[in-house]
Amino acid sequence: MSTLVLYGMDISPPVRACLLTLRALELSFQYKIVDLLSGEHKTEEFLQKNPQHTVPLLDDNGTLIWDSHAICCYLVDKYGQSDDLYPKDLVKRAKLEQRLYFDASVLFMSLRNICAPYFHKKVTTVPQEKIDNIIDAYGHLENFLSDSPYLTGDTVTIADFCCAATASSLPAMVSIDPEKYPKITAWLERLSELPYYKEANGNGAKEYIALLKGAFTIV
Numbered sequence: 290m291s292t293l294v295l296y297g298m299d300i301s302p303p304v305r306a307c308l309l310t311l312r313a314l315e316l317s318f319q320y321k322i323v324d325l326l327s328g329e330h331k332t333e334e335f336l337q338k339n340p341q342h343t344v345p346l347l348d349d350n351g352t353l354i355w356d357s358h359a360i361c362c363y364l365v366d367k368y369g370q371s372d373d374l375y376p377k378d379l380v381k382r383a384k385l386e387q388r389l390y391f392d393a394s395v396l397f398m399s400l401r402n403i404c405a406p407y408f409h410k411k412v413t414t415v416p417q418e419k420i421d422n423i424i425d426a427y428g429h430l431e432n433f434l435s436d437s438p439y440l441t442g443d444t445v446t447i448a449d450f451c452c453a454a455t456a457s458s459l460p461a462m463v464s465i466d467p468e469k470y471p472k473i474t475a476w477l478e479r480l481s482e483l484p485y486y487k488e489a490n491g492n493g494a495k496e497y498i499a500l501l502k503g504a505f506t507i508v
């Protein structure tokens with residue numbers, strides 16, 4: 290029986306994507322808090338596990354995996370009772386992975402490019418260009434949801450978990466106007482009905498927004 294340990298903290302969107310996946314798979318795991326705000330991710334002990342010093346980090350009986358997207362894929366492939374959350378069908382998987390890479394390279398980066406300078410160097414001025422990146426990303430997300438309730442079709446997958454963990458945190462910088470983004474708004478409401486959503490993502494997203502809302506001046 291393997292022991293799963295997730296390292297992270299609730300304010301981190303990619304950590305919450307992993308929490309959503311772990312809960313959806315009904316896996317038991319140990320959650321070890323790494324307090325980024327006090328620099329615990331830069332300790333020798335953590336750097337030995339993840340030299341890139343990011344959370345989430347998964348330790349599956351000595352196998353160390355980081356990057357939330359890699360973790361979510363691994364968890365479903367290894368422990369899923371079905372492939373519903375991460376289909377094996379190549380065409381379905383390709384569409385899903387496009388959404389994962391969208392989160393990793395566009396959506397989450399639009400958030401990280403603002404919050405990393407804030408957390409690392411207390412930078413509170415944000416160029417309009419960085420705000421425009423969030424608005425562009427919202428536009429793409431709205432478009433991905435134009436003809437289906439979830440990001441890859443009729444059922445929830447890890448693409449929804451990864452993108453929703455980020456999207457539900459981005460209102461710290463740019464609100465999601467329900468009139469402009471009705472699909473994103475309905476999608477987040479739909480996901481919030483999952484029995485484990487509040488604990489795995491909702492509370493942490495609220496905490497993240499409370500920590501950052503109003504912290505920035507756009508220049």
Ligand SMILES: N[C@@H](CCC(=O)N[C@@H](CS)C(=O)NCC(=O)O)C(=O)O
Pocket residue numbers: 300301302303325330341342343344345355356357358393401
């Ligand atoms: N693409 C990575 C991003 C991970 C990431 O940037 N995590 C942030 C917290 S939200 C972090 O650990 N920052 C600390 C650092 O980069 O030193 C993932 O999806 O896991």
